[in-house]
Amino acid sequence: MLQTTQSNADRQVATWLLLCAGVIFAMIILGGVTRLTDSGLSMVEWKPLMGVIPPLSDEQWHETFDKYKQFPEYQKVNLGMSLDEFKFIFAFEYGHRVLGRLIGVMYLLPLLYFWYRGALRKEMLPSLVLLFIGGGLQGLLGWYMVKSGLVDNPDVSQYRLTAHLGFAVVLYGYMLWVAQDLWYSRDRVAAAGANKALWLVLLVFLMILSGGLVAGTRAGFTFNTWPLMGNSFFPPGLYGMEPAWLSAFEDLGTVQFNHRIFAYVLAALVTLFCVGQLRAGVSGRIRLAAQLTLAALALQLALGISTLVLQVPLVLAAAHQGGAVLLFSAVIYLAHALARAPQHA
Numbered sequence: 001m002l003q004t005t006q007s008n009a010d011r012q013v014a015t016w017l018l019l020c021a022g023v024i025f026a027m028i029i030l031g032g033v034t035r036l037t038d039s040g041l042s043m044v045e046w047k048p049l050m051g052v053i054p055p056l057s058d059e060q061w062h063e064t065f066d067k068y069k070q071f072p073e074y075q076k077v078n079l080g081m082s083l084d085e086f087k088f089i090f091a092f093e094y095g096h097r098v099l100g101r102l103i104g105v106m107y108l109l110p111l112l113y114f115w116y117r118g119a120l121r122k123e124m125l126p127s128l129v130l131l132f133i134g135g136g137l138q139g140l141l142g143w144y145m146v147k148s149g150l151v152d153n154p155d156v157s158q159y160r161l162t163a164h165l166g167f168a169v170v171l172y173g174y175m176l177w178v179a180q181d182l183w184y185s186r187d188r189v190a191a192a193g194a195n196k197a198l199w200l201v202l203l204v205f206l207m208i209l210s211g212g213l214v215a216g217t218r219a220g221f222t223f224n225t226w227p228l229m230g231n232s233f234f235p236p237g238l239y240g241m242e243p244a245w246l247s248a249f250e251d252l253g254t255v256q257f258n259h260r261i262f263a264y265v266l267a268a269l270v271t272l273f274c275v276g277q278l279r280a281g282v283s284g285r286i287r288l289a290a291q292l293t294l295a296a297l298a299l300q301l302a303l304g305i306s307t308l309v310l311q312v313p314l315v316l317a318a319a320h321q322g323g324a325v326l327l328f329s330a331v332i333y334l335a336h337a338l339a340r341a342p343q344h345a
Contacts, residue, residue, distance in 0.1 A: 009119035010182040016110045017179035023103050024172045025325055030096050031165070032321035035215055036314050039092035041073045044150060046143040052101055054094055061087070073154035100142070104135055127178050134171050141167055158216025158249070165212040169205060169325065173332050180336045184285075191286065191341035193277060198335050200270060204328045207266050210259045211324055219255040224311045229257060263304060270297050270331070277334075286341065289334035296330040299323055 034040050044067050055061040065086050068074050074081065111128055114120050120128065145160035214220050223229040230236075235253035247254040274290040274297075282290065300323040307316040 013114055014179040014182035017175050020107050021172055021175045027099050028168050028325055029318055029322045030099060033318050034092045034096045036317050037089060037092050039089035041149045042090040042093045044068055044071050052098055071150050072152060076154050100139055107132055131175055138167050158213055161216040162209050162212030166209050169208055176332050177336060184340055188340040188342060191338045194338040196273060197338045201331050201335050203266055204331050207262050208324050210262050213255050214259050217252055217255050219252040220312045222252040222256055224309055226305050226309055267297060267301060285337040289337040293330040293334050296327040300327045
């Protein structure tokens with residue numbers, strides 16, 4: 001009876017974590033939309049508590065707009081912007097920040113509730129506390145990113161943007177892993193291929209970071225042809241900066257080329273691994289996870305190519321970012337299924 005009670009509590013905690021992860025997923029997509037609409041620098045102050053209250057009167061809106069006018073984005077990019085146009089970009093950044101605060105509330109209050117009820121396993125508590133601390137650090141990292149665009153160059157640093165995206169994905173992935181540890185029974189062992197699947201998780205994560213560099217440098221607008229980059233497979237000036245390694249982070253053609261090559265390699269590795277698992281006759285959760293991973297990969301490749309050749313339309317670009325996190329989720333599900341396989345499998 002005690003074991004059943006703990007199992008039910010584990011399922012409740014896992015459900016809460018999965019709901020939080022779902023909101024983080026939406027947060028990552030909204031962050032991409034904020035970037036694509038050039039809305040991220042519309043809020044020039046960081047008020048963790050009072051910032052949840054938007055301007056409510058015409059006077060407050062004009063005061064907020066006047067603050068925005070003092071910074072480079074307005075002076076160099078949006079000079080002459082109307083108040084209504086400002087309200088449009090403000091809405092995306094405001095929504096992004098409020099959603100971040102909502103995640104904090106959604107996480108902290110149930111955490112305290114489950115702790116008070118004694119529903120949390122002692123060995124899981126450090127992980128859950130670590131996730132909460134990580135969420136707070138992510139907020140600080142977001143403001144650190146925004147500050148990079150409030151100085152001289154009216155654009156955020158691609159390094160800080162990629163770090164902000166990457167840290168969000170790490171929190172999301174770790175939350176999924178902890179939730180699955182709680183959802184599935186604990187008397188499980190690692191199956192063949194578990195370590196390789198974990199390497200695939202890392203590679204998909206690095207692919208997402210590569211996409212962050214593409215977004216941060218706007219490299220997606222440089223060559224909108226596929227499979228060639230213009231008239232050649234290799235773009236002109238590939239790794240042409242001094243030093244050469246800097247090209248991987250700042251030369252637009254090189255950044256996009258690296259993202260493409262990474263996609264090809266990753267697609268091949270994921271396909272070979274998943275097909276290998278299916279041919280080995282795996283069943284149950286492992287088989288489902290391999291099938292879901294292949295489906296997510298196919299969707300992501302289609303979204304990536306479409307986003308590129310159609311010159312980065314907002315809806316497709318946001319879907320492409322969401323597709324990357326969806327593929328990451330599927331690979332984590334596969335890795336966990338292999339790492340926590342039933343003993344009789």
